[in-house]
Amino acid sequence: MATKPKIRELLDESACAHNSTRKAGCHVTVPGATSGGCAFEGAQITLFPYADAAHLVHGPITCIGASWQTRLSHTSWPGRDMTQMGLTTGVCSNDVVFGGEAKLRASIDYIVAQYAPQAVFVYSTCVTAMIGDDIDAVCRQAQQDHGIPMIPVHAPGFVGSKNLGSRLAGEAVLTHLVGTLEPAEITPFDINLIGEYNVTGDMWQYTPLLEKLGIRVLSTLSGDGRIARIRTAHRARLNVLVCAKSLVSMPRKMQERYGIPFISVSFYGKRDTSAAILAIAEALGDADLITRTRQLIACEEARLQARLAPFRKIFHGRKAVLNTGGNKSWSIASALQDLGFEVVATSVRKSTEADKEKARRYLGEQAVLMTDPGSQQARIIDETGADLLLAGGRSLYTAIKKKIAFADVNQEKKKSYGGYQGLLNLAEDLKNALENPVFKNVARRAPWEN
Amino acid sequence: MGELNRHREKPLEINPIRLSQPMGAALAFLGVDRCMPLMHGGMGCTSFTKVFFTRHFCEPIAIQTTAVTDVAAVLDGGDGSIVEAVHNITRKVTPSLIGLHSTGITETKGDDIRGAAKQIKFPIVHVHTADFEGGLESGWGKTVTAMIEQLVEDRSELRSDKVVLLPHISMQPIEVEKLKEFIGSFGLQVVALPDLSTALDGHLGHKQGALSSGGVTVDEIFSLAEAGAVISIGESVKFSAAALLKKNPAMRHMHLDHVQGLVATDNLVEKLMDYAGLQQPSPTVVRWRKRLQDVMLDSHFALGQTRIMVTGEPDFLAGACQSLTEAGARIGLVLSSVDSPQLGRIEAERVVVGDLEDAEKLQSEYDLIIGNFHAEALARRYGKALVPRGFPCWEMIGNQLKNDLLYEGGAYFLCEAANAAEAMRMQHHAV
Numbered sequence: 001m002a003t004k005p006k007i008r009e010l011l012d013e014s015a016c017a018h019n020s021t022r023k024a025g026c027h028v029t030v031p032g033a034t035s036g037g038c039a040f041e042g043a044q045i046t047l048f049p050y051a052d053a054a055h056l057v058h059g060p061i062t063c064i065g066a067s068w069q070t071r072l073s074h075t076s077w078p079g080r081d082m083t084q085m086g087l088t089t090g091v092c093s094n095d096v097v098f099g100g101e102a103k104l105r106a107s108i109d110y111i112v113a114q115y116a117p118q119a120v121f122v123y124s125t126c127v128t129a130m131i132g133d134d135i136d137a138v139c140r141q142a143q144q145d146h147g148i149p150m151i152p153v154h155a156p157g158f159v160g161s162k163n164l165g166s167r168l169a170g171e172a173v174l175t176h177l178v179g180t181l182e183p184a185e186i187t188p189f190d191i192n193l194i195g196e197y198n199v200t201g202d203m204w205q206y207t208p209l210l211e212k213l214g215i216r217v218l219s220t221l222s223g224d225g226r227i228a229r230i231r232t233a234h235r236a237r238l239n240v241l242v243c244a245k246s247l248v249s250m251p252r253k254m255q256e257r258y259g260i261p262f263i264s265v266s267f268y269g270k271r272d273t274s275a276a277i278l279a280i281a282e283a284l285g286d287a288d289l290i291t292r293t294r295q296l297i298a299c300e301e302a303r304l305q306a307r308l309a310p311f312r313k314i315f316h317g318r319k320a321v322l323n324t325g326g327n328k329s330w331s332i333a334s335a336l337q338d339l340g341f342e343v344v345a346t347s348v349r350k351s352t353e354a355d356k357e358k359a360r361r362y363l364g365e366q367a368v369l370m371t372d373p374g375s376q377q378a379r380i381i382d383e384t385g386a387d388l389l390l391a392g393g394r395s396l397y398t399a400i401k402k403k404i405a406f407a408d409v410n411q412e413k414k415k416s417y418g419g420y421q422g423l424l425n426l427a428e429d430l431k432n433a434l435e436n437p438v439f440k441n442v443a444r445r446a447p448w449e450n
Numbered sequence: 451m452g453e454l455n456r457h458r459e460k461p462l463e464i465n466p467i468r469l470s471q472p473m474g475a476a477l478a479f480l481g482v483d484r485c486m487p488l489m490h491g492g493m494g495c496t497s498f499t500k501v502f503f504t505r506h507f508c509e510p511i512a513i514q515t516t517a518v519t520d521v522a523a524v525l526d527g528g529d530g531s532i533v534e535a536v537h538n539i540t541r542k543v544t545p546s547l548i549g550l551h552s553t554g555i556t557e558t559k560g561d562d563i564r565g566a567a568k569q570i571k572f573p574i575v576h577v578h579t580a581d582f583e584g585g586l587e588s589g590w591g592k593t594v595t596a597m598i599e600q601l602v603e604d605r606s607e608l609r610s611d612k613v614v615l616l617p618h619i620s621m622q623p624i625e626v627e628k629l630k631e632f633i634g635s636f637g638l639q640v641v642a643l644p645d646l647s648t649a650l651d652g653h654l655g656h657k658q659g660a661l662s663s664g665g666v667t668v669d670e671i672f673s674l675a676e677a678g679a680v681i682s683i684g685e686s687v688k689f690s691a692a693a694l695l696k697k698n699p700a701m702r703h704m705h706l707d708h709v710q711g712l713v714a715t716d717n718l719v720e721k722l723m724d725y726a727g728l729q730q731p732s733p734t735v736v737r738w739r740k741r742l743q744d745v746m747l748d749s750h751f752a753l754g755q756t757r758i759m760v761t762g763e764p765d766f767l768a769g770a771c772q773s774l775t776e777a778g779a780r781i782g783l784v785l786s787s788v789d790s791p792q793l794g795r796i797e798a799e800r801v802v803v804g805d806l807e808d809a810e811k812l813q814s815e816y817d818l819i820i821g822n823f824h825a826e827a828l829a830r831r832y833g834k835a836l837v838p839r840g841f842p843c844w845e846m847i848g849n850q851l852k853n854d855l856l857y858e859g860g861a862y863f864l865c866e867a868a869n870a871a872e873a874m875r876m877q878h879h880a881v
Contacts, residue, residue, distance in 0.1 A: 031516045031531040031538060032535030032538035034493055037494050065466050066499060086466050093582055111462070156520075157495070159520050393510070
């Protein structure tokens with residue numbers, strides 16, 4: 001019965017690098033000095049890419065009204081793409097007073113009748129958690145009646161940050177989906193991709209390579225994912241955690257429960273992509289697979305090298321400052337180095353100790369690891385004579401004032417920079433940024449200024 | 451008059467166009483210079499709002515949150531996190547005003563935000579904006595009213611050359627500017643509350659502030675009641691004007707449901723000529739009226755064969771629909787985010803309070819959609835033309851510079867709609 005995950009337990013994550021230094025460290029919120037999303041948003045990001053499932057948000061309009069159709073998480077699901085739909089019970093004053101369970105149940109019935117999804121995720125939100133709607137009971141009953149999985153997701157915004165919400169979503173999948181179905185067949189090279197959301201098709205940059213090697217993606221959480229496949233995830237040989245720290249609880253628990261080992265990888269840049277593919281092969285432990293993987297990598301790298309040659313000529317001797325978060329602080333840096341840039345500074349404001357070490361190793365002793373990029377980046381651009389700033393949109397003004405090129409590397413990007421092919425996309429965009437005269441032109445003084 | 455359905459018929463909303471009250475409040479506060487909107491709720495409420503407006507306006511958006519957690523939700527009456535939030539904000543920046551507004555969670559708790567605001571020694575305006583009631587328009591309207599009630603000083607004398615403009619939320623920044631200029635051309639000095647035309651118009655400033663920049667100043671708000679008249683545009687700000695009249699009952703109130711199209715603009719001109727004691731508007735205004743009339747004739751061929759679906763906030767719907775019908779378009783469906791008295795005055799075959807799933811089911815009743823970017827997928831799926839308007843339009847740039855109002859904007863609007871309709875028909879022929 002007790003399906004609600006224990007938050008304290010989730011925050012105390014033994015596989016998380018933060019854990020030894022500050023327990024529950026991901027839970028800090030400061031009134032008036034906090035930005036970033038809530039737990040509901042984290043859960044949403046984690047599960048929404050399941051295009052064959054309905055995502056029903058049990059709450060007032062804010063929670064989904066401002067957040068549907070905001071992400072480019074591509075899917076190959078041939079049916080109606082539910083990631084591009086907003087479903088909400090839209091609770092009103094009446095529901096707040098009398099409870100929203102009946103409305104929730106009626107909503108589930110409506111969705112099943114109209115859209116025939118493979119499953120329904122029901123997200124609790126601040127208001128419906130507070131009024132005490134029993135979404136577990138509603139889901140259980142609806143699952144019995146409709147015969148498809150109904151998954152309660154207990155990540156109301158007020159329990160914490162986006163990061164915690166992702167963990168809670170992983171917890172819901174682990175409790176209600178994983179291990180509920182046997183795969184039609186299993187192969188020795190079955191893997192799960194955890195924490196890959198296929199934003200702008202990132203995943204499709206490298207899955208063809210895995211297929212070429214005979215490595216099968218049994219299931220994903222949740223990029224281009226299918227409900228039927230994640231239910232079989234317990235039969236995989238390996239869990240691959242992609243560029244995501246937030247979901248680390250899930251593979252750790254799957255290791256304990258099902259004995260599936262896990263590795264953590266990144267697919268940004270040539271070196272990281274190669275290292276990731278090789279790490280997967282090595283973890284699967286087949287000598288022949290490892291040999292074939294090395295050959296494929298050599299072949300892909302040579303091909304990429306040839307295609308990057310003209311770009312490298314342009315980028316040679318150019319200096320870049322990188323201001324982004326988490327493991328992007330080294331993974332994008334590595335991609336830039338692969339392109340021939342000298343990365344003179346990167347932000348480590350939101351990075352773990354391990355990330356910082358990695359950044360130092362990638363960038364060398366000379367480079368600056370910025371702890372307060374907002375105040376540091378302008379000075380560093382001056383001191384180093386950097387040519388390019390890669391950051392989120394908020395830093396655009398810094399670039400304009402310094403009259404240097406700027407590229408946005410946050411989540412609103414429209415193109416994939418993942419895998420070998422993504423590196424070419426990045427090269428093309430950076431070339432355009434460096435050659436674009438607009439930054440110089442808008443920095444021009446007006447005739448009436450002296 | 452066609453069929454009007456004010457009640458939702460489903461238990462849920464699918465592909466909603468409705469947006470929340472707290473969001474409307476935040477945008478209203480962003481039209482005040484150096485203001486910090488402070489949303490009393492969970493982090494997500496603020497984060498979603500911030501991302502939403504950042505993408506719509508392509509501008510950095512300053513909003514803060516009281517970051518209510520589960521502990522605060524149960525134990526704190528709200529005052530703790532509000533006081534702490536204001537303390538943390540003012541440690542780094544000095545806003546001219548803090549715009550405190552509530553959300554679903556803090557309204558469910560029943561936080562006393564007025565009591566909390568009283569403890570704060572800082573200019574602050576508080577307003578209740580539960581997101582399980584109303585929508586974008588009511589959040590905006592309530593906030594404008596709260597600013598008037600809590601900031602404007604009582605006056606008894608009048609400055610007849612000064613007028614206050616109360617725009618509704620669906621007016622883009624450039625539309626507020628055009629309206630200010632238009633009223634100004636009658637020899638009047640105009641103060642808009644709020645004023646997005648100098649705040650979110652997308653001007654490239656010298657630095658990126660942590661606060662809103664541009665907009666009406668707090669000092670200007672203090673002295674609003676000295677104006678000779680208040681002009682409210684849209685049902686949602688009608689009661690804000692009433693609040694201002696309480697500060698100075700001698701003020702004149704001019705109300706318009708909207709200022710789109712020929713008739714409504716004529717109506718405004720008539721009121722302004724009367725107020726300013728003029729026989730004739732400026733030559734530019736006269737010229738633009740003739741241009742609009744010409745465009746109405748030029749576009750009536752295309753629009754006359756086109757059935758249109760218009761979706762958005764009620765005050766926007768009222769204006770867009772009238773402007774289109776004046777040029778001969780037939781409004782097949784009006785899909786409103788929320789209920790409003792405006793809906794009863796719209797000439798259309800069918801008026802519905804609903805969501806985009808309702809619009810999808812009724813797709814055979816229209817050829818062209820005027821609505822926000824969520825309607826894009828709908829338009830693509832069924833081969834409809836789309837003229838993007840309203841919130842959000844985040845896959846587009848230049849929203850803040852779109853002008854549909856008065857004679858001039860009305861002409862542009864009709865051209866755009868007619869061209870979109872023709873382009874759609876050409877595409878259908880090509881297939």
